Amino acid sequence: MKALLVSSLSTDLSGVELADVPMPERQPGQVLVRVAAASLNFPDLLMTRGEYQLKPPLPFVAGLEVAGEVVEVDPDSPFQPGDQVFGGQKTGCFAEYVALDAAAVRPAPAALSLPQAAAFGAAYGTAYTALVELGGIKPGQWVLVHGATGGVGLAACDLAKALGAKVIATSGSPGKLAALRTACEPDAAILAQGKFREAVAEITGGALCDLVYDPVGGDVFDESTRCVAFGGKLLVVGFAGGRIADVSTNIPLIKGFSVVGVRAGEYARRFPERGKAIRDAMLALAAEGKLTPHIDRVLPLERWREGYEAMARREVVGKVVFEP
Numbered sequence: 001m002k003a004l005l006v007s008s009l010s011t012d013l014s015g016v017e018l019a020d021v022p023m024p025e026r027q028p029g030q031v032l033v034r035v036a037a038a039s040l041n042f043p044d045l046l047m048t049r050g051e052y053q054l055k056p057p058l059p060f061v062a063g064l065e066v067a068g069e070v071v072e073v074d075p076d077s078p079f080q081p082g083d084q085v086f087g088g089q090k091t092g093c094f095a096e097y098v099a100l101d102a103a104a105v106r107p108a109p110a111a112l113s114l115p116q117a118a119a120f121g122a123a124y125g126t127a128y129t130a131l132v133e134l135g136g137i138k139p140g141q142w143v144l145v146h147g148a149t150g151g152v153g154l155a156a157c158d159l160a161k162a163l164g165a166k167v168i169a170t171s172g173s174p175g176k177l178a179a180l181r182t183a184c185e186p187d188a189a190i191l192a193q194g195k196f197r198e199a200v201a202e203i204t205g206g207a208l209c210d211l212v213y214d215p216v217g218g219d220v221f222d223e224s225t226r227c228v229a230f231g232g233k234l235l236v237v238g239f240a241g242g243r244i245a246d247v248s249t250n251i252p253l254i255k256g257f258s259v260v261g262v263r264a265g266e267y268a269r270r271f272p273e274r275g276k277a278i279r280d281a282m283l284a285l286a287a288e289g290k291l292t293p294h295i296d297r298v299l300p301l302e303r304w305r306e307g308y309e310a311m312a313r314r315e316v317v318g319k320v321v322f323e324p
């Protein structure tokens with residue numbers, strides 16, 4: 001079968017190619033899925049460079065989330081051949097077929113297309129864990145979402161709006177603000193450059209933000225410490241900007257806010273009951289049509305490079321989806 005193989009680490013994707021590889025062998029407890037759509041996540045890009053916390057042994061098939069059709073299962077599996085499902089694992093999803101643990105697979109939400117289902121789990125799981133589970137978001141609160149044109153950022157905007165919060169969405173790319181307004185209809189969209197606290201203060205009437213959701217880090221994190229309301233939370237989601245920020249502990253003390261680390265996948269593994277509750281709640285919102293993953297582009301897997309390069313150049317608004 002065709003799959004996107006990473007055979008050496010590189011910063012220019014030179015170690016990545018579409019290759020013929022053996023079909024995955026389904027193990028007991030696994031579901032073999034014919035991939036209809038697989039979405040690109042920032043860790044996929046980092047893993048081609050060896051810059052992600054997980055460093056799979058080389059060579060490995062890239063891709064961490066999919067949607068598709070079940071083709072083979074255990075006799076006692078809750079799934080049947082023909083079921084449409086979505087799910088994921090750290091690698092192996094940019095391929096024609098993938099074998100996934102049955103526990104990592106869920107029925108695809110009827111309200112979503114398969115490309116949308118492939119773009120749902122990681123982005124919305126991260127947003128839900130951060131905003132609801134760890135952030136305790138409430139209707140009417142102000143939420144500042146950074147990296148809002150990205151996968152986890154746009155999902156956070158969508159979720160916060162669905163839950164009745166007021167959203168200030170940010171981008172570091174001036175040319176993407178208009179597309180950001182169209183994609184998630186935030187209460188305000190601003191540039192996350194320089195002293196953006198003044199804009200946040202003006203928009204919120206001086207109240208600042210109850211929650212700040214930060215997948216970018218670096219200077220954006222530093223300025224965000226000036227944007228959190230007393231009693232609020234600064235949710236550390238990622239470092240897409242490349243620099244891991246430091247915070248002087250007197251700042252959260254004086255300003256009375258918390259800095260909260262978000263590790264959505266690990267949270268669900270450590271607290272499986274909570275992980276299940278999070279997935280059930282997300283699926284219920286999706287079934288009600290309240291959550292809609294925004295797809296920037298769907299590409300045949302042969303055009304994988306275009307998707308990876310667009311993400312690296314920050315040209316994407318929402319998610320890139322590959323179809324094998």
Ligand SMILES: NC(=O)c1ccc[n+]([C@@H]2O[C@H](COP(=O)([O-])OP(=O)(O)OC[C@H]3O[C@@H](n4cnc5c(N)ncnc54)[C@H](OP(=O)(O)O)[C@@H]3O)[C@@H](O)[C@H]2O)c1
Nearest residue numbers: 042147150151152171172173215238239240241263264314
């Ligand atoms: N904590 C968790 O559980 C968890 C889960 C999933 C992902 N993450 C992390 O969250 C971050 C975002 O992931 P994602 O999949 O949403 O990525 P993405 O789709 O590429 O979005 C990242 C966004 O960050 C902004 N950005 C600012 N500076 C950037 C830079 N120097 N390079 C690239 N983007 C930059 C870009 O928006 P503008 O161009 O509009 O500024 C971009 O849209 C990553 O660090 C990822 O590892 C964390």
